[in-house]
Amino acid sequence: MTASVDQASRTKGAAPERRGGSDPRRGSFWFLLGPPAIVLGLFLIVPVLLMIAVSFRADLSGELLAPFTPTLKQFQQAFAGAGYWRVLGISALTAFGVAAIATVTAYPIAYFLAFRAGKRAALYLILLLVPFWTSYLLRVMAWKLMLGEQGVVNSVLIGTGLIDDPLDALLYNRSAVVVTLIYVWIPFAALPILAGLGRIDVRLHDAAADLYGSPLQQFLRVTLPLSLPGVVAAFFMVFIPTVGEYVTPLLVGGTGGTMYGNLIQDFFTRAANWPLGSALSIIMLTVTLGLVIVALRIVDPRRLLERG
Amino acid sequence: MTASARPRRLRLPVIRGYYWLLIGLLYLPIAILFVFSINANTTLSFPLRGFTLAWYAKLFATPALLHAVTNSVMVALGSSVAATALGSMIAILLSRFNFRGRTALTGLAMLPLIIPFVVLAVALLILFRALDINLSLVTIAIAHVVVALPYTTLIVLARLIGFDKQLEEASMDLGASYPATLRLVVLPIAAPAIVSAWITAFTVSFDEFALALFLAGRDPTFPVYLYGQLRFANTLPVLIATAVLLMLGTLTLILVADRIRKR
Numbered sequence: 001m002t003a004s005v006d007q008a009s010r011t012k013g014a015a016p017e018r019r020g021g022s023d024p025r026r027g028s029f030w031f032l033l034g035p036p037a038i039v040l041g042l043f044l045i046v047p048v049l050l051m052i053a054v055s056f057r058a059d060l061s062g063e064l065l066a067p068f069t070p071t072l073k074q075f076q077q078a079f080a081g082a083g084y085w086r087v088l089g090i091s092a093l094t095a096f097g098v099a100a101i102a103t104v105t106a107y108p109i110a111y112f113l114a115f116r117a118g119k120r121a122a123l124y125l126i127l128l129l130v131p132f133w134t135s136y137l138l139r140v141m142a143w144k145l146m147l148g149e150q151g152v153v154n155s156v157l158i159g160t161g162l163i164d165d166p167l168d169a170l171l172y173n174r175s176a177v178v179v180t181l182i183y184v185w186i187p188f189a190a191l192p193i194l195a196g197l198g199r200i201d202v203r204l205h206d207a208a209a210d211l212y213g214s215p216l217q218q219f220l221r222v223t224l225p226l227s228l229p230g231v232v233a234a235f236f237m238v239f240i241p242t243v244g245e246y247v248t249p250l251l252v253g254g255t256g257g258t259m260y261g262n263l264i265q266d267f268f269t270r271a272a273n274w275p276l277g278s279a280l281s282i283i284m285l286t287v288t289l290g291l292v293i294v295a296l297r298i299v300d301p302r303r304l305l306e307r308g
Numbered sequence: 309m310t311a312s313a314r315p316r317r318l319r320l321p322v323i324r325g326y327y328w329l330l331i332g333l334l335y336l337p338i339a340i341l342f343v344f345s346i347n348a349n350t351t352l353s354f355p356l357r358g359f360t361l362a363w364y365a366k367l368f369a370t371p372a373l374l375h376a377v378t379n380s381v382m383v384a385l386g387s388s389v390a391a392t393a394l395g396s397m398i399a400i401l402l403s404r405f406n407f408r409g410r411t412a413l414t415g416l417a418m419l420p421l422i423i424p425f426v427v428l429a430v431a432l433l434i435l436f437r438a439l440d441i442n443l444s445l446v447t448i449a450i451a452h453v454v455v456a457l458p459y460t461t462l463i464v465l466a467r468l469i470g471f472d473k474q475l476e477e478a479s480m481d482l483g484a485s486y487p488a489t490l491r492l493v494v495l496p497i498a499a500p501a502i503v504s505a506w507i508t509a510f511t512v513s514f515d516e517f518a519l520a521l522f523l524a525g526r527d528p529t530f531p532v533y534l535y536g537q538l539r540f541a542n543t544l545p546v547l548i549a550t551a552v553l554l555m556l557g558t559l560t561l562i563l564v565a566d567r568i569r570k571r
C-alpha cells in the first residue's frame with residue numbers, strides 16, 4: 001500500500017505539494033503528528049527503555065529514576081538458570097504445537113468457506129467468528145467447566161459408565177493449556193487461510209481439470225501450494241502471541257502448565273524481583289521480534305490482502 | 309462464489325460436516341456457560357437442578373459487581389475515544405502525507421500488535437512507578453489506548469486509502485484551508501470507518517484482562533473482578549450470568565461495527 005500511495009502522489013506533481021514551507025498543510029501535519037507521537041513515545045517507547053534500564057540494575061533499592069551502576073547480573077542469572085531456558089523452550093514448543101494444530105484444523109474450514117459455502121459464506125464466517133468475539137476470560141473459564149473434576153467431560157464419562165471416578169488429570173496441566181489455546185485460536189487461524197484461498201484464481205482449477213488432473217491432484221498441486229502464504233501467515237499469527245501468553249496457563253495450567261509469561265508475571269508480583277523480571281521480559285521481547293522478522297520475511301501481509 | 313458451476317473439483321461431502329462439527333465444538337463451552345447461568349445449582353457442577361433466573365436477579369443486587377461493570381464501561385469509553393482520535397490522526401498521516409519517519413511511525417503504531425501483553429504490562433508498571441503515578445482505572449485505560457491503536461489506525465487507514473486524494477485537492481483549489489478540508493472532506497469520508505474503529509476499540513478494551521490485571525489499583529474492571537472472584541465457587545453462577553449478558557452486548561456492538569464498516 002505504501003508504494004501505491006507514493007506513486008499516486010508522484011503523478012500529481014502539479015497539485016499543492018508537500019515540500020518545505022510552501023505546503024499549506026504544514027501546520028496540520030504537526031498538529032496530526034503531535035498527539036500520536038507523544039502517546040506512543042510516552043506509553044510505548046519510554047516504558048520499554050525504562051524496562052531495559054531496570055534490567056541492568058542490581059536491585060530496586062532507591063528511586064527508579066536515580067542513577068545506578070549498571071550490572072549484567074540479571075542477564076547472567078537469566079541465561080545461567082537452566083530452568084528459565086527450559087520454560088522458554090517449553091513455551092515456544094507449546095506455542096508451536098498450538099499454532100500448528102490450530103492452523104491444520106482451521107484449513108478445511110477456510111476451504112469450506114472459500115469454495116463450498118456458496119451464497120451463505122458470509123453468514124457462516126460470522127458464525128465461526130462469534131466465539132472469537134466473546135470474552136477471552138470467559139471462554140477460558142468455560143474450559144474449566146469442561147475439564148474440571150465435576151465438569152462436562154467427567155460427567156459424560158461417568159454417565160456412560162466408561163469410568164467410575166472423575167479424572168482429575170484433565171485440568172491444571174500442560175495439555176489443558178494446549179487444548180484451551182487451540183480452541184481459542186481456531187477461528188482466528190481460519191482468517192488468513194481464507195484470505196489466501198480467496199486470492200486463488202478459480203480458473204486455475206478449471207485449467208487443472210482440463211489437463212485431466214484428478215480432484216486430489218488439483219488440490220495438492222494447485223490449491224494447496226497457492227494457499228501456502230495464508231497458511232504460513234495463520235501459523236505465525238497464532239504462534240507469536242501464544243509464546244507470550246500468561247493468562248491461559250494462569251487459569252487452567254496449574255503448576256505443570258507454567259509458561260515464560262508466568263515467570264515474568266511472578267517476578268513482578270509475588271517474587272517482587274523487577275530487575276530479573278525485566279531481563280526475562282527483554283529476552284521474551286527479543287524472541288518475539290525475531291519471530292516477527294522471520295514471519296515477515298516469509299509472507300508479506302500486504303500481498304495477502306490484495307486480490308490475486 | 310459460483311462453486312456449483314464447477315463439477316470437476318475435489319468433492320468432499322464431509323467438509324460441510326467438518327465445518328458444523330467444529331462450530332458445535334466451538335459453541336459447546338459457551339452453551340454450557342449459558343446453561344449454568346439459568347441452572348439452579350449453586351456450584352458449577354452436574355447434574356443440573358432445574359431452571360432459574362435467580363442469578364440474573366441477584367446480579368442486579370450485587371453492588372460490587374455492578375461497580376466493576378461500570379468501571380469497565382468507563383475505561384472502555386475513555387480509551388476507545390482516545391484510541392480512535394489518535395488512530396485517525398495516524399491514518400491521515402500515513403495515507404495523505406509523505407514524510408521522513410513514515411515507516412518508523414507505521415512500525416511504532418503496529419508494535420502493540422506484536423509486543424507480548426505481559427511485557428507491555430510490566431513496562432507500563434515500571435513507568436507508572438517511576439513517575440509515582442498510582443494505579444487506577446486511568447492506568448488501565450492508558451494501556452488500552454496503546455493496544456487499541458493498531459486496530460483503529462488500520463480500520464481508518466483502509467477507508468482513506470480507498471478514496472481518491474483529488475477530492476481534497478479540489479477542496480483546497482476552491483480555497484478551503486487544509487484544516488477546513490480535513491473537517492469538511494476527509495472526516496465525512498472516514499466517518500463510517502471512524503465509528504467502526506471506535507466500536508472495535510471499545511470491545512478490545514471492554515474484556516481485556518492481561519494488561520488490566522497488572523495495572524488495576526484497588527478499583528477493578530469487570531474481568532479483573534471476575535478473576536478475583538473465581539476462588540469463591542458460590543459466586544460463579546452470578547458472574548456467569550453477568551458474563552452472558554455482557555457477551556450479548558459486545559456481540560451486538562461488533563455486528564453493528566461490521567455493518568457500518570461494510571457500508
